[in-house]
Every structure is written in structure tokens, then in C-alpha cells.
Amino acid sequence: MAEIVYPPVIRSALLFFRVLDLKINIEGAERIPKTGGAVLVSNHVSYLDFIFAGLAAWPSRRLVRFMAKEEVFANPVAGPLMRGMHHIPVDRSAGAGAFGAAVRALKDGEIVGNFAEATISRSFTIKDIKSGPIRMATDAGVPMIPVAVWGPHRLWTKGRPRKLLQRHVPITILVGEPMHPEPGQPIGDLTTELRRRMSELLDRAQRTYPEIPPGVWWQPAHLGGTAPTPEEAAALDSPRRARPAKPSPDEVS
Template sequence: MAEIVYPPVIGALRTMFRMLDMKIDIVGAEHIPTTGGAVLVSNHISYLDFIFAGLAARPSGRLVRFMAKKEVFDNKISGPLMRGMHHIPVDRAEGAGAYVAALRALKAGEVVGIFAEATISRSFTIKEIKNGAVRMAAATSSPMIPVALWGTQRLWTKGRKRAIAQRHIPITILVGEPMYPKRGEDMDAHTAELRRRMSELVDKAQRGYAEIPEGVWWQPAHLGGSAPTPEEAEALDAAEREAREAKHG
């Protein structure tokens, strides 16, 4: 397919990163194949995660097609960009359509990016994850590759003001070894193993980060930060869901 939008967007972002003197450390990029379909599964701590998870595939020369909620495509600014980069819209009321589109992309040899937690983790730890990524990988005989991002939450995350123009922010991107789920195998067991690997990668990224101050909002509670615990984060998410449902009747 024609790539008119994606390369210029990457170029503009790289220029912005240089201007902000953003320290981006990518480790394990060799795990992403240079050809063929692959499922990239990243943790989700920021509204900008698709940008940085996509950078993980750049050393392999790949462009990632991310699955993102339909509302992003409906926006008059982000919508044309998302469609131009051939990302995949997800309508939560009609999820089957997005799943089929992702399978089609994988069979065509594309790299599909998924945030298996579905929503941003306020605790900055791995939430419960869906098994969609595992099922896609198994159905298309594609490798499934876990990715951990850290530092992106400092730029823009749920409940915090945007700080995209901050300078000198370190960003860590860790790419784990591929998993190869097969048809007929236990999808729930593979999903549990994927979550374990993602948690391990995120912990490694957190503990090896260039800055580990105590008490800051962007540090998880178990490492001395003031972010909500997983239990507190779940309560906040539940309250948000209730408020949204009440608003829409």
C-alpha cells in the first residue's frame, strides 16, 4: 500500500525529539522480524504510547498498524492522520470488525500493534489483559512480541496535564523475545504468560530507568512513587466507567 503519510509523520516526530533532547533507549529491536506479519503487544501508560511503541520497529524497517479506538479516527485532526497511516479503528460495540481487519493485515505481512490492557494503566503496572493478541497471532501463525515502555507517562497520561514540550525526558523501550502461540493451544495460558513477560519487562524498564526519585506521581507505588496502587487504580477506573455510563443514559 502507498505510504504517503506515515514516513513524513515519523520524520516530523524525530525532529521534535531532537529539539527536545529526548533520550530514547531502544533495547531488543532485533526481535522484530524484518518481513512477515507480527503482533506487537505493548503496555499502556500514556496517550502517546503508539508513537514510541512504533519506534521499536523502526530498526527493522517496519511500520506498525496500531489498533486504536474509533473515537481517535472520528477526530477531525487525528482522524485523517490515523487513516493515512493505515491504523485499525476499533469500535467497542462492534469489535469483530476490527479483529477481522487485524487478521487481514497480519496475513498481508503487516506488523499490528495492540495495547492488550485496552486502557491506560493509572498504576503504571500491567493490568489484566485481553486474549485478542494471542488469538490473532495463533490464527495467522505470526510471532507475538511483548514491548515495555517507560517514561512516556511523564509526557501525557490519564488525569495529568500534557507536558509534551518537556525537555530531556528519558524514554525506555524494551522489546522482549517472541512468543509463538498455535491454533488449538490454551489461549488463556498463553495470555497469562504474555502478561507475566510484559510485567517482567516493565519492571526491568522501571528499575533501570535513568531517574528513580521517590514520591513522584509518575513512579509506581511499589517503587516508592505516589501513583495509585493497582487496587486504587481499578477503583478510579470503575468510577470513571460509572460516570460515563450515567452521562450516556
């Protein structure tokens, strides 16, 4: 397919990152195959993760087709860019269509990006993950590559003000060893193993991150930061929390 939009977008982003003097460190990029399909499975700590996770494949000159919720494609600014870069829209009420499109792309030799946690992790730890990327890789007969990104959440994440022009922020991108799921392997076992590998990568990214002041909001609680614990994050994300409280009898009367 014609690539009119994607490469210029990446080059523009890299130029912008150089202007901001972001310290981008990519390790394990050689694990991204130079040809053929693969599922790139990233953790999710910010609204910018697709940019930085996608950079993991740039040294191999591969372009990652990310699966993203359909609302993004409806945005008047982001939508044309997403379509021009051939990303894959996901209608969460009818996920089979996106799944089929992803498998077709993989069989055509594309790299498909997926955030297996589905939503941003407020605790900055790996949440429970979905089995979708495993089933896609199995159906298409391609490897699955875990990736950890760390640092983009300091620029823009859930529940915090945007700081897109913040300078000198280190960004860590770690690429793990590929997994090769086979038909007949228990999905539960593969999901557990994928989550374990993602957690190990993220933990290494967090522990080796440069310049960590004590008690910062962007560091997970178990490493001394003030981010919500996984339990607190789950409570914040609970649908019940979004519901308005029932009025008291006095308010009704």
C-alpha cells in the same frame, strides 16, 4: 500499499524529540522481524504510547498498524493522519470487524500493534490483559512480540496535565522475545504467560530508568512512587465512580 504519510510522520516526530532532547533508549529492536506479519503487544501508560511503541520497529524499517478506538479516527486532526498511516479503527460495540481487519493485515505481512490492557494503567503496572492479540496471532500464524514503554507518561497520561514540551525526559522501549502461539494451546495459559512477560519487561524498564527522585507521581507505588496502587487505580476507573450521587431526601424536597 503506498506509504505517503507514515514515514514523514515518524521523521517529523524524531526531529521533534531531538529538539526536546528526549533520551530515547531502544533495546531488543533486532527481535522485530524484517519481513512478515507479527503482533506487537505493548503496555499502556500514556496517550503517546503508539508513537514510542511503534519506534521499536523503526530500526527494522517496519511500520506498525495500531488498533485504536474509532473515536480517534473521527477527530478532524488525528483522523486523516490515522487513516493515512493505515491504522485499524476499533468499534468496541462491534469488535469482530476490527479483529478480521487485523488478521487480514497480519496475513498480508504487516505488523499490527495492540494495547492488550485496552486502557491506560493509572498504577503504571500491567493490568489484566485481553486475549485479542493472542487470538489474532494464532489465526494469522504469526509471532507475538511483547514491548514495554516507560517515560511517555511524564509527557501526557490520564489524570495529569499535558507537558508535551517537557525537555530531557528519558524514554525506555524494551522489546521482548517473540511468542509463537499455536492452534489448540489454551488461551488462558497464553494470556497468563504474555502478561508475565510484559510485567517483567516493564519492571526492568522501571528499575533501570535513570534519575528517579523519591516519591514521584510517575513511579509505581511498589517502587516508592506515589502513583495509585492497582486497587486504587481500579477504583478510579470504576464506572460507578462516574455516576452522580443520588440526592438525599432533603435535596429532593
